Amino acid sequence: GTSMATPHVAGVAALVWSYFPNCSNKHIREALIRTAEDRGDSGCDNKYGYGIVNAKAAHAYLHNNGCTFDVGPAVGGCQQWVSGTLPPTSSPTPFEECPANKKHFKLALTTDQYPAETTWKVSRRTEQIISGSGYAAFTEYTVNECIANDACDFMIQDSYGDGICCGYGNGSYEVWVDGVSRRTGGKFQSSETVDLCPPTTAPTPPPTSPPTDAPTSAPTSAPTPTPDQPTASPTPGQPTASPTLSPTASPTLSPTASPTLSPTASPTAAPTLIVGETGRTLLSTTIDVQNAQNVATINFRNEYTNPVVVAFINTRNGGQSVSARIRALTSSSCELFMQEPDNQGHAAEWVSYIVVESGRYILEGDIVVEAGIASTTIIHRQGQGFNGHPVQFQGAFSSTPAVLHSLVTHNNNDFMASMITNVGTSGFNVAMEAAGSGKNSASEGVGWIAFSPKTGSTSSTSFVIGIGKDGTNDGVTDSPHVIDLIGNFNGTPDVVVSVYNPRGADGSWARGAGISTMNTQTVYAEEDQVGDTERTHTDEFFAWAAFTAETDLVATA
Numbered sequence: 001g002t003s004m005a006t007p008h009v010a011g012v013a014a015l016v017w018s019y020f021p022n023c024s025n026k027h028i029r030e031a032l033i034r035t036a037e038d039r040g041d042s043g044c045d046n047k048y049g050y051g052i053v054n055a056k057a058a059h060a061y062l063h064n065n066g067c068t069f070d071v072g073p074a075v076g077g078c079q080q081w082v083s084g085t086l087p088p089t090s091s092p093t094p095f096e097e098c099p100a101n102k103k104h105f106k107l108a109l110t111t112d113q114y115p116a117e118t119t120w121k122v123s124r125r126t127e128q129i130i131s132g133s134g135y136a137a138f139t140e141y142t143v144n145e146c147i148a149n150d151a152c153d154f155m156i157q158d159s160y161g162d163g164i165c166c167g168y169g170n171g172s173y174e175v176w177v178d179g180v181s182r183r184t185g186g187k188f189q190s191s192e193t194v195d196l197c198p199p200t201t202a203p204t205p206p207p208t209s210p211p212t213d214a215p216t217s218a219p220t221s222a223p224t225p226t227p228d229q230p231t232a233s234p235t236p237g238q239p240t241a242s243p244t245l246s247p248t249a250s251p252t253l254s255p256t257a258s259p260t261l262s263p264t265a266s267p268t269a270a271p272t273l274i275v276g277e278t279g280r281t282l283l284s285t286t287i288d289v290q291n292a293q294n295v296a297t298i299n300f301r302n303e304y305t306n307p308v309v310v311a312f313i314n315t316r317n318g319g320q321s322v323s324a325r326i327r328a329l330t331s332s333s334c335e336l337f338m339q340e341p342d343n344q345g346h347a348a349e350w351v352s353y354i355v356v357e358s359g360r361y362i363l364e365g366d367i368v369v370e371a372g373i374a375s376t377t378i379i380h381r382q383g384q385g386f387n388g389h390p391v392q393f394q395g396a397f398s399s400t401p402a403v404l405h406s407l408v409t410h411n412n413n414d415f416m417a418s419m420i421t422n423v424g425t426s427g428f429n430v431a432m433e434a435a436g437s438g439k440n441s442a443s444e445g446v447g448w449i450a451f452s453p454k455t456g457s458t459s460s461t462s463f464v465i466g467i468g469k470d471g472t473n474d475g476v477t478d479s480p481h482v483i484d485l486i487g488n489f490n491g492t493p494d495v496v497v498s499v500y501n502p503r504g505a506d507g508s509w510a511r512g513a514g515i516s517t518m519n520t521q522t523v524y525a526e527e528d529q530v531g532d533t534e535r536t537h538t539d540e541f542f543a544w545a546a547f548t549a550e551t552d553l554v555a556t557a
Contacts (some may be wrong), residue, residue: 008285011347015317019059019169019524021113022137023067029060042129043408055348056282063170066140070166082187104178105142105151105196110186111135111163112171117159120173122196124151136171152197156188163188166491167518187490222318263400269290271326274302276356276553278494280314282348286322287337289345295337298353302552304331306358308371310406311336311351312496318347319476320530323417323509326353326447327410334408340526341415341437350516354404354545356449360394361555365463368401368452369553372396373408374430377443380437382506382531386421388429393450397425401450402467402543404498405430412441415528417509420448423501435507436531451545453535455488461551462488467500467543480513480522483544489518493546500543508537523548 009032017028035058036051042541111118114137121131122145129151135141154175158164164171165186172186175194183194230264281296288294300307311324320489321341328335330512336353340346356371363369393401405418419433430446451465466487485493497510506527513522521544525537547553 008289008315008345009053012053012058012284012316015055015348016058016062020062020138022139023062027062027067028058030358031061034117035061053284055284056395057299059282062138065362091163094129095144101149102146103149103196103315104176105130105143105145105147105149106156106176107132107141107154107378108174109135109141109143110170110172111137111139111141112167112169114160114165114168115139116172118156119159120154120156122147122151123153123155124148146523147196147212150197152195153184154194154196155191156185156194157191158188159190161190162518163192163490179310184221189490207535273555274552275359275361275363275555276307276354276371277301277552278352278354278547278549278551280350280492280494280549281336283324283336283338283351284348286339286344286346287325288339288343295335296351297333298336299333300355301550304355304357306373307331307334307355308358308373308449309334309336309353309355309408310404310449310496310498311353312404312406312498312510312512313338313349313351314495314512314521316512316514316524317349320344320346321526322346322349322511323415323526324351324406325410325416326406327446341435341439341530343415349512352496354449354494354496354547356553364458364460364554365456365557367454367455367463367465368397369449370401371447371449372518373445373447375443375445376430376432377456378431379420379434379441380502381434384505386419386422386429386431386502388419388431390427391448392423392427392428393425397450397452398471399453400425400467402453402465402545403428403448403450403500404496404543405448406498407432407444408447409445412439412442415439416441416444418444418446418498419502419507419509420446420498421501432487433507433509435528437528438531449545457488460554461548462493463548463551464488464493464546465544467541469539469541472539473536474523474525474540474542475508476484476513476524476535476537478524480515480524480540481540483521483542483546484519484524485517485521485546486519489546489548491549492516492518493519494549494551495544497521497542497544498536499525500541503540506532506537508540510542 005516013028032053033050037054111172115135119133122129129147130145156173174184175182176195185192186345285294309326313324323339326334326336338346358372360370370393378388394403403420403423405420407418415437415441417433419431420428422429432444453466455464470481472479499508499510508525508527511524511526513524515522523542525540527535
């Protein structure tokens with residue numbers, strides 16, 4: 001147990017520390033302790049220590065609290081968390097009120113991993129009033145200044161051109177003027193500007209009487225009573241100069257003559273049909289490690305009838321062979337996990353996924369997508385030729401689509417990957433991929449999603465969908481395939497990649513090669529290390545789809 005837990009916790013610590021390099025090792029240790037999931041006896045005990053390490057919770061803790069909390073002395077065992085609470089923070093010094101000819105400017109800035117790229121300034125016409133630069137990484141700053149009332153321009157800049165969120169940390173900024181928030185942001189490219197001056201108020205036009213539903217045939221003035229018409233007696237206490245007509249003398253419209261508005265509802269925009277979504281989650285280890293947060297329950301943001309899910313491990317924090325897999329797929333959720341061919345533990349990794357309702361649709365951006373699940377009993381093994389069960393598209397694609405695939409069942413309760421071969425415009429073949437692992441399964445379901453290759457954006461998302469190879473070997477001991485995303489995203493997108501029409505007889509699946517940012521996703525053709533420890537691999541075709549983080553896929557047809 002200890003021999004497995006120790007490298008696992010060390011790997012999680014290294015992962016968390018990579019996001020907060022300015023923290024000390026004591027801060028990382030304390031964050032892991034304070035966010036561990038308690039098991040066994042309440043609090044620290046000799047069997048579970050402080051509990052099960054949770055990389056995602058530790059990351060969130062340091063993001064929210066920084067590295068300024070008291071970590072206490074470096075002692076071991078259950079004594080290492082001495083205080084158990086965060087030290088009290090001093091009350092902030094109140095900002096003095098600005099004079100009448102100035103306004104209160106406030107900036108809250110949280111830096112990312114590369115703060116030297118970040119600068120900001122406030123300008124009055126062409127004159128720079130105040131500015132800021134030279135910050136530390138992953139640190140929160142607050143600026144309070146009295147500035148001229150006609151200082152209207154705030155600009156924040158990033159010299160690298162990737163903003164301050166979210167490729168290298170969750171940087172952000174917010175600006176206020178006289179206590180009113182004017183902008184919150186972080187996802188930009190080279191710069192972003194904020195208007196610090198309120199808009200000039202235009203004179204308000206007099207109200208226009210709303211149209212009425214009265215028929216045009218109604219009289220515009222009261223009829224003049226004839227001399228022989230009696231007038232009503234004046235009401236005591238009311239002016240006698242304003243006689244009222246007898247009720248019978250007032251012409252009234254027949255009840256049937258009063259037209260009513262049609263019960264038809266007011267016109268509304270066409271309903272939005274969401275047929276899919278994207279996301280990303282952090283898995284702490286493999287499913288074969290017991291008593292760990294090794295399976296993520298993905299609760300979909302939308303409800304589906306027969307959803308299909310595909311997944312891909314974007315990062316490479318652990319060097320062992322590993323693959324992502326789905327099980328327990330329902331209309332509203334699924335379970336997502338990692339598994340190694342040798343059934344060992346693994347370092348925490350980020351995993352992207354795409355969900356699409358079974359069927360064929362045209363998405364915003366004129367993307368054609370078709371999705372389904374195919375059951376297969378065919379297994380490809382190392383050294384064999386490629387075969388599979390045929391799958392036909394509902395309609396032919398105009399060009400060869402990018403087909404992504406994952407196993408969506410776990411019938412064998414063991415390692416297995418998926419394989420797609422013979423992809424054309426009208427269909428493909430599907431099978432399982434065991435490579436050299438020696439694993440077996442009687443039958444598994446393969447989820448597949450086919451996209452028409454395209455790069456573009458809509459009002460709600462950006463996307464890069466493609467297929468290709470680079471002419472060089474793609475194994476772990478070779479150079480990775482590089483997917484270029486530059487200029488399409490303001491933060492790290494959700495990216496799923498699959499091996500496409502495999503060529504290497506050893507068998508492989510797609511796996512992140514170490515870079516997963518807003519600009520680049522690198523990929524290896526991952527082989528197992530069970531039957532054959534060498535990891536070079538021929539040049540493979542890959543299919544990929546990248547969308548802005550947490551995109552809802554909207555169908556137009």
